[in-house]
Amino acid sequence: MNLKQLSHMLALSQTTVSRALNGYPEVNEETRRRVVDAAKRHGYRPNPSARRLATGKTGMIGYVLPTGASVDIDPHFVEFLSGLGDYARSHELDLVLSPADADDQETTYRRIVANRQVDAVYISSPRPADRRVALVNTLGIPFIVHGRSDGFDFDYPFTDIDNEGAFHEAARLLVQLGHRRLALINGDDRETFAIHRERGMRRALAASGLALGERHVCSVTMTEENGYRAARRLLEQSEPPTAIACSSLIMSLGVVRAVRDLGLTIPGDLSLIAHDDVFPWLKPENFSVPLSTTRSSIRLAGARVAERLAARISGLEEGARGEVWPVDLVVRGSVAGAPT
Amino acid sequence: MNLKQLSHMLALSQTTVSRALNGYPEVNEETRRRVVDAAKRHGYRPNPSARRLATGKTGMIGYVLPTGASVDIDPHFVEFLSGLGDYARSHELDLVLSPADADDQETTYRRIVANRQVDAVYISSPRPADRRVALVNTLGIPFIVHGRSDGFDFDYPFTDIDNEGAFHEAARLLVQLGHRRLALINGDDRETFAIHRERGMRRALAASGLALGERHVCSVTMTEENGYRAARRLLEQSEPPTAIACSSLIMSLGVVRAVRDLGLTIPGDLSLIAHDDVFPWLKPENFSVPLSTTRSSIRLAGARVAERLAARISGLEEGARGEVWPVDLVVRGSVAGAPT
DNA sequence: AGAGTCTTCCAAAGCGCTTTGGTCTTTTTG
DNA sequence: CAAAAAGACCAAAGCGCTTTGGAAGACTCT
Structure with missing residues (x-):
């Protein structure tokens, strides 16, 4: 079931159906209801490939995954992912992991941006003056850094802990x-x-x-x-x-x-x-x-990063605001006075 | 730089350029060289969105990620991912993680298949008569199960350990x-x-x-x-x-x-x-x-699953062959004769 | 020499969506 | 009451690729 068929069976143009579905104003409320209803009834789902070709939006957020025989993915990653995934799910976002040679991530960043493969990316485990941050900043794709990269003469959006x-x-x-x-x-x-x-x-x-x-x-x-x-x-x-x-x-x-x-x-x-x-x-x-x-x-951080990415994609968030979360100090039995 | 521009500057049709680049036989070797050369020199890269709209191929493999506040992603996942990513990188494949409500993954599987969002999927941590396996099998998308799901009256491709x-x-x-x-x-x-x-x-x-x-x-x-x-x-x-x-x-x-x-x-x-x-x-x-x-x-298993997925996507592998890897027994100091 | 066969290339038709630039009514306004 | 504005809808032009269905020329064969 595609747009053409749907609009044909509603005796409307593709334009109107498309607009009705995407919430544009120039369509009669009564008509919109009819369209939305029919779409639901027939289980119509716009083809994402077509949509992204037309709009450039993908509904995906990207992460460049450093790989290599001697490269170990940090076990923290999976917890971060839990949070990120949890938020992403509720907002119909997918996550694409683009594996890259750990020593040449730039090529991959350029590729996913040039190809418009994702709407936004996040960067994790940053270093001071991290090249990825500078790169992504100039490439102009929405991004959030999880952590911080000191030493730049520009600001960028990040979520870090203290x-x-x-x-x-x-x-x-x-x-x-x-x-x-x-x-x-x-x-x-x-x-x-x-x-x-x-x-x-x-x-x-x-x-x-x-x-x-x-x-x-x-x-x-x-x-x-x-x-x-x-x-x-x-x-x-x-x-x-x-x-x-x-x-x-x-x-x-x-x-x-x-x-x-x-x-x-x-x-x-x-x-x-x-x-x-x-x-x-x-x-x-x-x-x-x-x-x-x-x-x-770190799981909460993942959810927060996803939330900010979603906000930036939809234009709700702008600017280079960095946020720093406080950290709890939890005292248990492993500390005591210094031995005398 | 798109196909149109490239073919125009080569004074060739888009057809020929496309075919030259994709290795079709009906193009003069000399012409092909010219095309390939020009493409490289101008850094031409076919737009994946357009390609996938035309072919249906995405260059991505999918994984449905169960999420939820009370759902923990298995830490093994990250190691599996290391292997998978390592192989995927060398074959220009990306991995898309589609977060799903842990209790309703079916919807997500149906979506990614209907939308042709990925060329193949893998399934991990299967249970006996796992619904995901049955589903994916009927949906007809190439897949590999990491592990086994007993109790079906059909065969399916898997990679498991003994x-x-x-x-x-x-x-x-x-x-x-x-x-x-x-x-x-x-x-x-x-x-x-x-x-x-x-x-x-x-x-x-x-x-x-x-x-x-x-x-x-x-x-x-x-x-x-x-x-x-x-x-x-x-x-x-x-x-x-x-x-x-x-x-x-x-x-x-x-x-x-x-x-x-x-x-x-x-x-x-x-x-x-x-x-x-x-x-x-x-x-x-x-x-x-x-x-x-x-x-x-488990990392090797990840690489192997990626390899098989790639093979199935390109049609090199067919059928429902399951493979079972032997497991090493490594004896160290933690075992001894039973206490008397 | 004419018919058939390759070889090599091309024009144009999709793929399924969004969006531009209208048209035709109906309503509002001075 | 004519002119302007607003409302509701549509045809068609993209987005950038692949692929179908030729076509032109070169070669082979009888």
Whole structure:
């Protein structure tokens, strides 16, 4: 059932039927009702291929997915996707993932924009002065950055959490508890979120006349194994930290294992705070010693990004407003006063 | 730069240019070279919207993503996606995720097929007599099932791993080691993979005159917390199992925690074997006691599914061939002879 | 040499929608 | 009451590609 057939059986022109269906004003209300009714009754659905050829609108949002044999997709992605998908569903949007060589995403961005394959894109895990942000900004396609990319002379729309504030608070708490030697097990420090977290922590320490020693900060991809290694390295130093802030729950698993292997205890010998993106399958309160966290649902962020993308597509949102969500500090058993 | 312009500047018809570019035979080789050359030089790229309107081909493969506030996307998904994306990239395929109400995916399948939004789809986490499989089969769109859906009177193409064989082998090993009371912590037993694993285990036990007691099998969604709970329930029984097979590494985390909480040890009091889908961020060899596993890379499966989808789209693959991959049994420190 | 066969190319008809630029009534306005 | 404005509808021109149904010329064959 296509427009032609439908309009023929209504004895109307395609123009009128199209307009009636798309809510244009120049059509009699009575006629519109007839059309809408008939369309529903016959299950008419405009062919999206035709529509997009005519309008350029696709009803899809895009994401360039870095791939490669040695490229691992971040497990956070799936939670973000849950939120995004949930919102997208309710607004009849689809998501297209365009796999790209991790070292050459630009080609893919250019392709999906030139081909008008999607109405908008989002960018995640941005780095400072991220080329993707600059590119997408000049290409002129609506976009939202999940996270932030510092160091541009232009503004852009983003949704981020207050990573700096979160780790500032975490460190401040630890310092208040008497800790003097803190350490940070961070994610990849080429990414903005990691930089912000480190900055937040340094700021909190500086406020008490302390510093984050070079040997007290690690930057690794967030796996259990790397958490373990980092923790061992930190704790086997001559002056080991008495408190660690850790950028992910997954790495924390490794930290806990290292602590145990070394015959130490949490929080007796070491206080631990980790960032929690709120996975349904791994919860900080269930750690053998319940883990204190800085918590922010990445799923909610996904939904929010989708919402903003939809708003930008339909022209409801404009400008380069960035929004920063506060992060909760949730104190559980894994922190205590510094050992004496 | 579109076809019209390009053909005009070559003083050829759109027909010829189109055919030259698409490798049709009825065009002079010399002419083809000219055309291909000019196309490359001017960076001509056929508009996909137009092409799909004309041909119906989209260059996209589809996946219906169940969503909802209470629906969690399986973390395995992201690994599967890595493999799929990696293959898709090298073949210029995009992936479109169509979010759907988890309780009504049929509407979405019908939509994407009716609208010709994708060239093929894949289905994951199938259940016995899964409605999606039957639906997609009658709708006539090329598809591959990742996993299996038993109980149909028709054949369909799938790629699955030998879940039954894997757990059969795992159980057999445990029995050989003298274990008599085995337990299974399984995934959602409405899904085929879980059913197959349980069946494999029962078969192995039966071969030695043993059985899997009703109170020795749990079926839960695969989270750390559920692994913990299941393990506690099993181990606090009057006749606790001396060995457990577990359907996922994530649940195993919980099992290990439970064992520790109960003051037991692995493998002294309990032998443990888990299924490992090969996550980069959580490795069985790094468990405090290295975990024995049945191993099969879900990422490879993703790549294979993409490969088969591509083959079906281009007509290279036909028929309903199902393939079943063997699973490796990797023995590490978490298994030992039954306690006496 | 005329009929048949390739080879190589083209004009034009879709694909199914949106949108421009009308036309024909009916209503409002000065 | 004539002129202007508004209302309701339509024919046809795109959007940019693929594909059908030739056609013109070169070649082969008897």
